[in-house]
Amino acid sequence: MPKLIEHAKRKEMIAEAAWKVILEQGMEGASVRNIAKEAGISLGSLRYYFASQNDLLGFSRDLIYQKTAERMTRIFKLDMPPKEKIVQVLLDLMPAAGETKLEAEVRLVFKIHARHQGEVFDAEKDSVYLAIKEVMSYLVLLNLLKKDADVHLETERMYSLLDGLALDGMIRPQLLETHKLKRIIVYHLNSICMEEF
Amino acid sequence: MPKLIEHAKRKEMIAEAAWKVILEQGMEGASVRNIAKEAGISLGSLRYYFASQNDLLGFSRDLIYQKTAERMTRIFKLDMPPKEKIVQVLLDLMPAAGETKLEAEVRLVFKIHARHQGEVFDAEKDSVYLAIKEVMSYLVLLNLLKKDADVHLETERMYSLLDGLALDGMIRPQLLETHKLKRIIVYHLNSICMEEF
Incomplete structure (x- = not known):
C-alpha cells in the first residue's frame, strides 16, 4: 500500500477506536492512553499520528x-x-x-x-x-x-x-x-x- | 426550625450543590467528595443524609x-x-x-x-x-x-x-x-x- 494512503488509513483506524472508547466510556474515558489500547498500538505510535488529544478528538x-x-x-x-x-x-x-x-x-x-x-x-x-x-x-x-x-x-x-x-x-x-x-x-x-x- | 423540616432543607441544599458540580464538571465530576466540598460540609455529614452516591444523584x-x-x-x-x-x-x-x-x-x-x-x-x-x-x-x-x-x-x-x-x-x-x-x-x-x- 502506498505510504500516504497507509498513513490516512491508520489515522482512520485510530479514530474508529476513539469512537468505540467514547461510546463505551463517555468522553471522560477518551484519553489517548485508552484509545491507543483500544486500537492495539503503543502510545508512541499514536503520537506519531496525532500530536495531542485535541488533534485526535477533532479528527475523530x-x-x-x-x-x-x-x-x-x-x-x-x-x-x-x-x-x-x-x-x-x-x-x-x-x-x-x-x-x-x-x-x-x-x-x-x-x-x-x-x-x-x-x-x-x-x-x-x-x-x-x-x-x-x-x-x-x-x-x-x-x-x-x-x-x-x-x-x-x-x-x-x-x-x-x-x-x-x-x-x-x-x-x-x-x-x-x-x-x-x-x-x-x-x-x-x-x-x-x-x-x- | 423543626427537625424534620431542617432535615429536608439540608437534603435540598446538598442536592443543589450537586447540580452546580454537575453543571461545572459534568456527571463524571459528581463524586460525593466534590459535592460535599461544594456544599461546604464534611463527607461524614453528607453520608448522614445520603447513604450512597446513587441515592444522592437520584434525589437530585x-x-x-x-x-x-x-x-x-x-x-x-x-x-x-x-x-x-x-x-x-x-x-x-x-x-x-x-x-x-x-x-x-x-x-x-x-x-x-x-x-x-x-x-x-x-x-x-x-x-x-x-x-x-x-x-x-x-x-x-x-x-x-x-x-x-x-x-x-x-x-x-x-x-x-x-x-x-x-x-x-x-x-x-x-x-x-x-x-x-x-x-x-x-x-x-x-x-x-x-x-x-
Whole structure:
C-alpha cells in the first residue's frame, strides 16, 4: 500500500477506536492512553499520528461528519423517487439502524461535549445540520414545502427535532425501533409539506 | 426550625450543590467528595443524609423534576389567557431564562447520563414529558389542536423538539436568546393548531 494512503488509513483506524472508547466510556474515558489500547498500538505510535488529544478528538469528530456526508450523497444518488430519498436520508441520521448507530451516537456525544470544552458549537460544520439544509432546499425545489413555511425556522426546528429523537433513540430503547422513528419523521414531513410522504 | 423540616432543607441544599458540580464538571465530576466540598460540609455529614452516591444523584434528579412541576403549576394558575400560559410553560422548560437555566441544563445532563448507567430512561417520570402531555391535553380541551393531529405522535414530537432545543440552548449561545427560542416554539404551536398563538 502506498505510504500516504497507509498513513490516512491508520489515522482512520485510530479514530474508529476513539469512537468505540467514547461510546463505551463517555468522553471522560477518551484519553489517548485508552484509545491507543483500544486500537492495539503503543502510545508512541499514536503520537506519531496525532500530536495531542485535541488533534485526535477533532479528527475523530470530523471523520464522523465526513462519513455521514458521504452516506447522504450515496442515498441522494440512489434510483428511487425523491420523497423516498428524503425519508431515507433523515432516517439514516438516527441511531436506529445497525450501521449508522455508532456514528449517530458518537456525533451526539461530541455535540454535547462541546459545552464542557467551552467552545462555541458550530452547527454549520455539523453534517446533520448540513443534511437538513439540503433536504429543505430539495423540498423547496420540488414545490413540496407549504407556501407559508419559514425555511430558516423549519431548518432549526427539524435540526432540534432530530437531535432530540437521536437522544431518545440512545436512551429509550423502545424508540429505537426503526418503524417508530420513521413514523415521527414521516409525520413531521407531512406536517410541513403539501403532499403526503 | 423543626427537625424534620431542617432535615429536608439540608437534603435540598446538598442536592443543589450537586447540580452546580454537575453543571461545572459534568456527571463524571459528581463524586460525593466534590459535592460535599461544594456544599461546604464534611463527607461524614453528607453520608448522614445520603447513604450512597446513587441515592444522592437520584434525589437530585427528582428534585429537578419536582421544581419544574411546581413552576408549571404556578404558571398554569396565573391570571392570563390560556394560549399565553401554554407558550410560557413551554418556554420555561428551556435553559434560556436566568432562573430556569440551571434546572433545564442539569435535567438534560441527567437524561443523557441515563445511558452510561445502563438504565432504561423512563420518560413518564420526566417533568418535561409530563408538562408536554398536559399541554397537549389543554390543546385538545380548548379545541385548538388540528383535527387530524395524532396526539401521541405530537407529544413525542414536541418532547424531542424541546430536548433538541434545550441542547442547542446549552451549546449554541446564539440560540439562547429567549426571543429566538420563543419564535421556534410559537411557530411549532401554530403549525399544530388551528389558531395563531
